[in-house]
Amino acid sequence: MKVVFAGTPEFAATALAAIQAAGHEVVLVLTQPDRPAGRGMQLHASAVKQFALQHQIPVLQPMSLKLDGKYPEQAHDAHELLKATPHDVMIVAAYGLILPESILTIPLYGCLNIHASLLPRWRGAAPIHRAIEAGDAETGITIMQMDQGLDTGAMLSMQRIPIAAADTTTALHDKLAELGGQMIVSVLQQLPTGGLTAIAQPEQGITYAAKIAKEEAALDFALPATVLERKIRAFNPFPGACGVVNGVTLKLWCAELAERPDSAKVGQLILQDHMLLVACGEGALRLFELQKPGGKRLPTAEFLKGFALDDKSCFE
Known part of the structure; x- marks a missing residue:
């Protein structure tokens, strides 16, 4: 099949690579404009653009696709190119x-979305993060026929995977990206034969995965562990x-549940045999990996060699 692909991060690049490897002809790639990143704030191409350039696939990077938006000329040019491709x-x-309706209706088979959740749970921008944060036991990939709503289209395919107790967003992202690539290849194989049945999403169980804000990173240790x-x-x-200790913001990268010492107050740090506990509103956390500003992510024992803490230390 002749495919136009629209995506930006590594999750999308994994699917694009799977489509290409399956023998489909990717005739055009749409991706976000290059963004400044890193300490030098140099412009960086998205993972999808990098893959496209490596495989000589034409790339289009409009700021918007809405004809009545802030960049109508770019949107108009994108519409014309899609119609001509x-x-x-x-x-x-x-x-x-x-994607406005004027674009959704251009392809013969419409626009299909690879969404990293079990719709209608976690519609929106950050389904992987929110599933872990909420304590969901499972997640998966839904391939849906796009419509004008926010992840509201009819479902063509769905597969579930468990969320492991130690899964981070990084680990779960990689599992789902691989699964998404496999599933879209299968869907593309069935699409011309009419072997897929579009199923409307249930009206119950709808949740929204709001975009992650940096402010959410600050932990409130009055919450349960x-x-x-x-x-x-x-x-x-x-x-x-x-969390902030002695005026210094520390990143916490890995922890497990632990018992809270009876005498500990909320946010207090307790040293135990080169390990570090922090008391929470209920229970405690044993911290395994920390990072100070400008430093590397380090196991707790290594971190404590370069950052002085004692049992009087406390997260603000």
């Missing part, structure tokens, strides 16, 4: 721009859960 279907994965442990995994790698 013969393709059977558009595949969308973590693209980051809204179970909640905070999930946040630490959900915010790894971004934005990185953190």
